[in-house]
Amino acid sequence: MSSYKINAFTYALIVALGGFIFGLDAALISGTVKFITEEFNLNSMQLGIVVGSPSIGVLLALFFTGSACNSLGRRKTLQIIASLYLISAIASALAPSYWSLVAARFLGGLAFSSISVASMYIGEIAPPQWRGKLVSMTQINIVLGLSAAYFINYSIIQLTSSDAAWVTSLGIKQYTWRWMLGSEIVPAFLWLILLFFIPRSPSWLVYNGKTEEAKNTLRKIIPEAEINVQIEEMIQSMQSGNQDQSLVSQLKQIFSKPMRNTFIIAMTIAIAQQATGINAILFYAPTVFEQIGGGTDAAFVQSIWVGLTSIVFTVLGLVLVDKLGRRPLIIWGMAWIILSLGICFYGFKTARYTLTPTSITELTSINNAERLQTIAGKEYGSDIEFKKALEESLGEADARKYSSQLIQKAADINAVLILFGILSFIAAFHFSVGPVMWVLFSEIFPIAIRGIAIPFFTLITSIVSMLVQVFFPEQLATMGISYTLLFYAITVAIGLVILYYYLIETKNMTIEEIQLKLQKK
Secondary structure: OOHHHHHHHHHHHHHHHHHHHHHHHHHHHHHHHHHHHHHHOOOHHHHHHHHHHHHHHHHHHHHHHHHHHHHOOHHHHHHHHHHHHHHHHHHHHHOOOHHHHHHHHHHHHHHHHHHHHHHHHHHHHOOHHHHHHHHHHHHHHHHHHHHHHHHHHHHHHHHOOOOOHHHHHOOOOOOHHHHHHHOOHHHHHHHHHHHHHOOOOHHHHHHOOOHHHHHHHHOOOOOHHHHHHHHHHHHHHHHHOOOOOOHHHHHHHHOOHHHHHHHHHHHHHHHHHHHOOHHHHHHOHHHHHHOOOOHHHHHHHHHHHHHHHHHHHHHHHHHHOOOOOHHHHHHHHHHHHHHHHHHHHHHHHOOEEEOOHHHHHOOOOOOOHHHHHHHOOOEEOOHHHHHHHHHHHHOHHHHHHHHHHHHHHHEEOOHHHHHHHHHHHHHHHHHOHHHHHHHHHHHOOOHHHHHHHHHHHHHHHHHHHHHHHHHHHHHHHHOHHHHHHHHHHHHHHHHHHHHHHHOOOOOOOOHHHHHHHHHHO
């Protein structure tokens, strides 16, 4: 491997580590849901707020990310983001109350813009033939972070059943969820240190008139003979755009007629990626798996399978994105997602829930379990009907506390089919629209406006993500798991139709060539 390629991969890997922190931060909360619900006595909306508060935070951050990227530079912005992750992890682990936990996670959400900035930076230092792979490294790190979070949560849960002296002395049993959230501190600190070793983006340097410094950076990642050509293409790309560099002017250009096709592609994929419901599955993984009836321990084990599936298919997508192209992965991947969600819908829709008198007598851990005798032997056709019956028998607090255990006893459900559908959905997302959206974002915007455009469309996808996370517990309580998944499938199908007609192929093309192709279309 040439020194140019080694340098490009090294810089991309360091920046892409932000994806690992993002995945870790996002998924660690999945293991804490049960514990923080009990400790702070949360209802479904309060739970949705604490889980979704980072997505609310990123909405605010993305209003300033574009300006920060243009004025401070991509590297400095990434360093600020890493600092926010670190502060948030410490504050979350030490949070004394519900609202302080929401505030700490909101602060971490300000750092969730790391994904858009990382894609921007990597897209600007990557040679065209490697761009797909290098930008996709962020997604690889996201799923590694997700997997690490599930494994950490499972390990901490296992430690709570240990009587070892060091487990007791560290308060792991007493502060289970705090240890889960605090595990992010070390990797966040390491990422912050590594970001001081990457160069500034050559596109940003040209954008700010620092051409010689841009050439010095390019000498590290491409041969000398190609440097002047690259610089000239960057200058032409800037000159072809609006020379007014104000925020308002760049936003107007995003909505202008020459950018119409780009706008439709970016807006559609920004909405469709999160409308799949991916973050409902990832951030509430144990909660979703408890609906299958396996109990809490089984739910944490199955969450690890989600992480492993994510890794395998993200790597596969990374290998194929520059061979098969962006369009086939997006189109066929979204069709695969719809099919997978359909399988899950069928599995949950055909489930039945019945508590027998015998099973009720076995529930010795529930205080006054005889309260359930009023629903003994009755069959319920959906999870929502069964949960309502539990609330009537036990009251809202106890029904929420023991729901996992009761579903395990009552569910007559095709767990294998549903588990297959969920893992198939995870595979489809991470093989296609998950990583490829960020590849497209790094390619389809001209240099003159990309510092604003990428954060703008990341803001759109973050709004959808926030809505999914905040309202998922409420959807479970009002629509049930089956119709919630069907809603996601229908939304993705609408996005698929639009992208089928508008999405172009961009593999092996320079950013400037992509602009010409989009404008001609």
